[in-house]
Amino acid sequence: MAPSAIEETVNRREAWKHLPPPTVYPVKEAKFDKYLPPQLDGRERALAQPDGQAAIVIDNGSSTVRAGWSFEDKPRLAIPPIMSKYRDRKAGKTFSFAGQDCYADTTARGHIRNAFEAGSGIVSSWDVVEHVLDHVFIKLGMNGVEGGIDMPIVMTEAVANLPYSRKTMSEMLFECYNAPSIVYGIDSLFSYRHNRGKTGLVVSSSYSATHLIPVYDSKALLSQAIRLNWGGWHAAEYLQKLIRLKYYTGFPGKLNSSQAENMVRDFCYVSVDYDQEVARFMDWTGLEDRERIIQYPYTEEVIVQKTEEELARIAERKKESGRRLQEQAAKMRLERLMKKEQELEYYKDVQRRIVDQNKKETKRLLDEAEVKDEAGLERMIRELEKSIKKARTKDLGGEQEEEQAAPDFSLLDVPDDQLDEAGIKQKRQQRLLKSNHDARARAKAEKEAEKARVAEEARLDEERRVNDLEGWLEEKRQARLAKLAQIKDRDRLKADLGNRKSLASQIRMKNIANLASDGPSGTGSRKRRRGGDDDDFGADDADWGVYRSVAMGANKGDSDDEDGEGGEEDLEAAVRALETDLLEYDQTFEYDQTLDAQKDWSKSLLHAFRYGPRPFDPASPAETHRLHLNVERIRVPEVLFQPTAIAGVDQAGIVEIAGDILTQRLPALGFAAGATDDFLRDVFLTGGNVLFEGFDERLRRGLTALLPAGAPLSLRRADDAVLDAWRGAAGWAGTEEARKARVSREEWLEKGGEYLKEHDLGNAFA
Amino acid sequence: MSNPEALAAQAAHQELIEQLDIHSIHKSFRNPHWRPNQRRNKNIKAILGDASRKEASVIATPQDNSGAVTPLQDNDGLSTSGASTPAAPSSSGSTSLQPNLAQASRSLSKLVLEKTLSAPTRPPNGVSSAPTATYTNIESAPSLAPLKHYCDVTGLPAPYMDPKTRIRYHNREVFAMIRTLPQGVGEQFLEARGAHTVLK
Numbered sequence: 031m032a033p034s035a036i037e038e039t040v041n042r043r044e045a046w047k048h049l050p051p052p053t054v055y056p057v058k059e060a061k062f063d064k065y066l067p068p069q070l071d072g073r074e075r076a077l078a079q080p081d082g083q084a085a086i087v088i089d090n091g092s093s094t095v096r097a098g099w100s101f102e103d104k105p106r107l108a109i110p111p112i113m114s115k116y117r118d119r120k121a122g123k124t125f126s127f128a129g130q131d132c133y134a135d136t137t138a139r140g141h142i143r144n145a146f147e148a149g150s151g152i153v154s155s156w157d158v159v160e161h162v163l164d165h166v167f168i169k170l171g172m173n174g175v176e177g178g179i180d181m182p183i184v185m186t187e188a189v190a191n192l193p194y195s196r197k198t199m200s201e202m203l204f205e206c207y208n209a210p211s212i213v214y215g216i217d218s219l220f221s222y223r224h225n226r227g228k229t230g231l232v233v234s235s236s237y238s239a240t241h242l243i244p245v246y247d248s249k250a251l252l253s254q255a256i257r258l259n260w261g262g263w264h265a266a267e268y269l270q271k272l273i274r275l276k277y278y279t280g281f282p283g284k285l286n287s288s289q290a291e292n293m294v295r296d297f298c299y300v301s302v303d304y305d306q307e308v309a310r311f312m313d314w315t316g317l318e319d320r321e322r323i324i325q326y327p328y329t330e331e332v333i334v335q336k337t338e339e340e341l342a343r344i345a346e347r348k349k350e351s352g353r354r355l356q357e358q359a360a361k362m363r364l365e366r367l368m369k370k371e372q373e374l375e376y377y378k379d380v381q382r383r384i385v386d387q388n389k390k391e392t393k394r395l396l397d398e399a400e401v402k403d404e405a406g407l408e409r410m411i412r413e414l415e416k417s418i419k420k421a422r423t424k425d426l427g428g429e430q431e432e433e434q435a436a437p438d439f440s441l442l443d444v445p446d447d448q449l450d451e452a453g454i455k456q457k458r459q460q461r462l463l464k465s466n467h468d469a470r471a472r473a474k475a476e477k478e479a480e481k482a483r484v485a486e487e488a489r490l491d492e493e494r495r496v497n498d499l500e501g502w503l504e505e506k507r508q509a510r511l512a513k514l515a516q517i518k519d520r521d522r523l524k525a526d527l528g529n530r531k532s533l534a535s536q537i538r539m540k541n542i543a544n545l546a547s548d549g550p551s552g553t554g555s556r557k558r559r560r561g562g563d564d565d566d567f568g569a570d571d572a573d574w575g576v577y578r579s580v581a582m583g584a585n586k587g588d589s590d591d592e593d594g595e596g597g598e599e600d601l602e603a604a605v606r607a608l609e610t611d612l613l614e615y616d617q618t619f620e621y622d623q624t625l626d627a628q629k630d631w632s633k634s635l636l637h638a639f640r641y642g643p644r645p646f647d648p649a650s651p652a653e654t655h656r657l658h659l660n661v662e663r664i665r666v667p668e669v670l671f672q673p674t675a676i677a678g679v680d681q682a683g684i685v686e687i688a689g690d691i692l693t694q695r696l697p698a699l700g701f702a703a704g705a706t707d708d709f710l711r712d713v714f715l716t717g718g719n720v721l722f723e724g725f726d727e728r729l730r731r732g733l734t735a736l737l738p739a740g741a742p743l744s745l746r747r748a749d750d751a752v753l754d755a756w757r758g759a760a761g762w763a764g765t766e767e768a769r770k771a772r773v774s775r776e777e778w779l780e781k782g783g784e785y786l787k788e789h790d791l792g793n794a795f796a
Numbered sequence: 797m798s799n800p801e802a803l804a805a806q807a808a809h810q811e812l813i814e815q816l817d818i819h820s821i822h823k824s825f826r827n828p829h830w831r832p833n834q835r836r837n838k839n840i841k842a843i844l845g846d847a848s849r850k851e852a853s854v855i856a857t858p859q860d861n862s863g864a865v866t867p868l869q870d871n872d873g874l875s876t877s878g879a880s881t882p883a884a885p886s887s888s889g890s891t892s893l894q895p896n897l898a899q900a901s902r903s904l905s906k907l908v909l910e911k912t913l914s915a916p917t918r919p920p921n922g923v924s925s926a927p928t929a930t931y932t933n934i935e936s937a938p939s940l941a942p943l944k945h946y947c948d949v950t951g952l953p954a955p956y957m958d959p960k961t962r963i964r965y966h967n968r969e970v971f972a973m974i975r976t977l978p979q980g981v982g983e984q985f986l987e988a989r990g991a992h993t994v995l996k
Contacts, residue, residue: 065815115819126819135813147839152931156836164826165818172825179825190929194843198836206830241934252929258936271988275949278981305944309953525975529960635969639950661951675944676951678990682939794928 043632046644049318054325054656057283058292060110062134069106070171072099076181085182085763086170088163089217089756092146093237093262093718095129096756097166100184100763105756107169111145113161114138128165149263151188151238153195160202167207178208182772184763186217186755189241189255191793197783204775211772213763218243219250219791220758221716221748230712231688233729235719237262240670242687244696244709249790254695256687260669260679262719265298266290268677269666273657276640283326283655293659294666297322300724301664302731304671311661312635317643321660328655367421374414381407439464495615503616510608514625517601541580667722671732685732688713693736707742716748716755762791844932948985949973962986 076084076099089096089105098105109129116137117124125138132142145162147154172179183203187196196214203209218234222245232243232250240258244251270290273281301307311320336344380399384392392404401407441449441457442464449457495502526532567573605625612619621627631637631645640646642658665676673679682690696706713733715726726745733743748754762768771789778785786795814820838846947954947966954964958974961982965971974982986992 065812124819125813125817127816128818131816134816135809138813150840152840152843154837154839156832160832161818164823167825168818168821168823173821173823175825177825178827188931190931190934192840192843192847192931194838194847202832206827206832207825208827252934255929255934256936257934268988271984272951275981275985275988278977278984305953308946308951312950312952635950635967636973665946665951672939672944674939676946677988680938680990681936682941686939686941687936 043630049643052318052323052642052644054323055296057289057324057326058296059286060130060133060288060291062130062132065131066107066169068169068171068173070174072102072106073171073175075099075101082182082769083764085184086179087184087756087760087763088166089186089220089759091186091217091237091755092151095162095166096753097170098756098760099170100760102760103757104753107166109162109165111158111162112142113145113158113165114141114143115161116141126161128161131165146238149238149259149261149267151236152192153199156198156202159199160206163202163207179203180210182211182213182763183209184213184215184759184768186220186759187214187793188239189216189218189243189257189793190252193784196786196793200773200778201783204778209775211774212778213768213772213789214786214793215759215762215789215791216243216250216793217755217759218716219245220756220762221751221754222714222758223248223791224754224758224761225714225716225746225748227712227714229708230714231691231709232714232716233684233688233720234717235261235670235684235715236717237719240684240717240719242684242691244691246701246709251699252794254691254699256691258670258673258679258681258684258687260673260677260681261717262291262294263287264677264679265294265666265669265719268669269294269298269662272662272665276662277657281654281657282328282651283657285657293324293657295721297324297659298663298667298722300667300670300722300728302724302727304664304668304728307664308661311664312638314638314643317638317660320663321642321658322663323642324657324659325652326655326657328651330651363421363424367418370414370418370421374411374418377401377407377411377414381411499615503612506608506611507616510605510612513601513605513608517605520601538580541576545576545580667725670719671728685729685736688729688733689736692733710737710741710743713743713745714748715745716751718752720747720751840931948989962991 079101083101085100087098087100087105090111092111094108095111096105097107107129112132113126113128114132115124115126118137125135127134127138132138143155143158145153145155145158153159167173167179172181185199185203187199191214200212203212217236218232218241221234222230222232227245228248229246230244232241232245234241234243238261240260241255242258243255266287267290270285270287273285273290377399380395380401384395384404387395396403396407399407401410439460441453441460444453444457446454446457491502523534526534527538529535602625609619609624609626613621613624627633631641637646639660640658641653642660647653669677669679671683671685673681673683692706692709696709697703713729715729720726726747730743730745734741737743750757767789771787771792773785773787784795786793788794945954945957945964946952947970948963949970950966952966954966956966956971957964958971961974961977963974963982963985965974974985977985983992
């Protein structure tokens, strides 16, 4: 490694201390705002409008439903298309909410249902739509009107909406709300109209999908429209997935899609040159500026600092209770002692009495005392005496060791034939005692010898170092390398055992099979044939190693844990010891070459990826509750441009789609080259998902690369990419064209549920 | 719960909920006799399935096969490649053995022919005769551009792929991490890229 690189890593390990404290963003999510009273004035104004001009305009979006009056310049309401309905059993009452109101109550939040099928612009739950519309009409001040909504309705729908969806919506509006007429249109086209577009390519990226629609002379060429199934919803979902994987070991915070949506909105941007930028994104230089940290709520563990006085009091209390316990124990001991003395008294009395009794009387007395025979009685007395003595010495402060120090081995030298039965018994006991005693002494001696050996080794080592430093260092280096190789081998073996087909696993299976079979196997069979049962397994201690190797693989977790982990620790500890030596005496050996430095966080890409350019303290709840967004910031919006490579959506990205429309489809329709240039001159961006910083520039670059040189490409954004769809619909609602396109209730009844009048801004009748 | 503050807060919350509730509000604008179809909630798959079934049954009936509706009916026969019209004889007859297949191939050939036949003759604003856009046919086709590879873990450019888990990775360190992933987590990384194995 070049010296400069080493220097850089050293700096990195220290550099974070010079960084400013991290900017931490709180996590945001959708919340209940406030109660919105019904607005009755709107309807009054609507009634004052010239005949047929006023209409209720509803932008029926999958992220937000916006509703208002056609003669106003902004919607009165903007609510998410959700509802929540539940029954409070305690109150015996059913509650239902729509829009943000669902977030007002915990129970309600748990019952939220969405009107749209997840990630699409198609309604899948009509009850929710009904609720949302109820809410909309109430808030628009329509409650109180008898017999239905008496205003024409203008509503947006998805591009190429399904006939079934339109039919069901019409049915509901006509049958349930008794609307006089309805007209549907496409939101992005309304937005384009509002921004005075005539001919151009509308790029609309919204919550549920991204559409590209060429518009010629104010008329949408829907047959050439293309949809990419990726929108804000997908982006939020994808980000959520990425975060879960990033912290797959477990993130303590709870991440929901609304939070992810806010993160996408606040922190993501479209990279103008993705490949360039992503390759350098995790570079240490400036990483702190590129990453965004989101702090989840957490509870700090409160460590109460105790004062000196409190500590003293606690110690006093402890001592006090200890004393009390001691007293109690002493009392109990005393009681036991007294009981034993009484017993001893009793047995001694018995012994005295049986001295000159005949056999029968002796037996009676012994039976009374529940003792088997005289010897038993004697033993009992002896034992009692011993224990009383022991207790007494203990009470006095106890030195009972002198008893153990000199065990009596007198009988061992006496031959058996000179002893009676009791003597032999005692001799056996003494022999046992003696072997025990000897073993202990031996162990002690061994330990001391070992200690001496280690000390001697250290001394020799020292000597070698002093006399032959180079050789000594070389030896250490070799030893270190050997240990490192061992560690590597161990890791490889561990990894291999995970794989059923690896050589290591196969050998292990073979070992197990060999051990399990009683039958002859391999070399064993020859022995068996040669004669009898001379299985010499275990003759060599190394034979038992086979069990070790088998168990290692069996469960690396539990039983062999100490073994496995212990060995591991040993290797690493050994390397560390060698490294400390090298660090101390070898000039060429730097800290950065050590195993610890290799594993240091400042070298880890994954550390930077998960925790940014600062060290991470797993004990701090604030730090564990932080999300660090870095590559995700450009990775998530990039899906629009590379859906397959990044998120596995098997569709072309928007640059490719736009290129296809502009260079293939439109010329194929018969547009001359000059005419297709008209589309190029007005590439129009609308929808909430195009608000990313850098979107226009990226699309411009992508298209420039696809188009012939000098093509008159011009991009523009809607003035308000989010609200212009509603505004366009409102502005259009009163026009002659819109009124012609209205489907009245009578027409609907006569011509059927899917009936639709085609107009420039709407879907075709399929 | 017994302290007055909590009780007051609870009462205020209850009041707010009552205020927000739209269940108890009488809605005069609604038709009181409105009874929605119990089975109106359908997902896209079901809707598309129903539609194609319906279409298939329409095609199977002969009177609907008149030239007015399907002007290019006999063009099925024009197609020289047998593969594109597997049910050519039956589609002209009234009993179609494979209505879906026939329908698919017919609409496909119709699309192709219309595009080729009409392109030179139609003026630029003549859009009416183009095939209508439906929810399914406006979907973007798969990309033809060469696929770039990105690390499944970090999102950085990925020159390598782990042959065992099929996860793409950026460098040695990421590889080491991939190899220590617990069972099943690797699949989740693949799933984010849509490259996971789906068992059916």
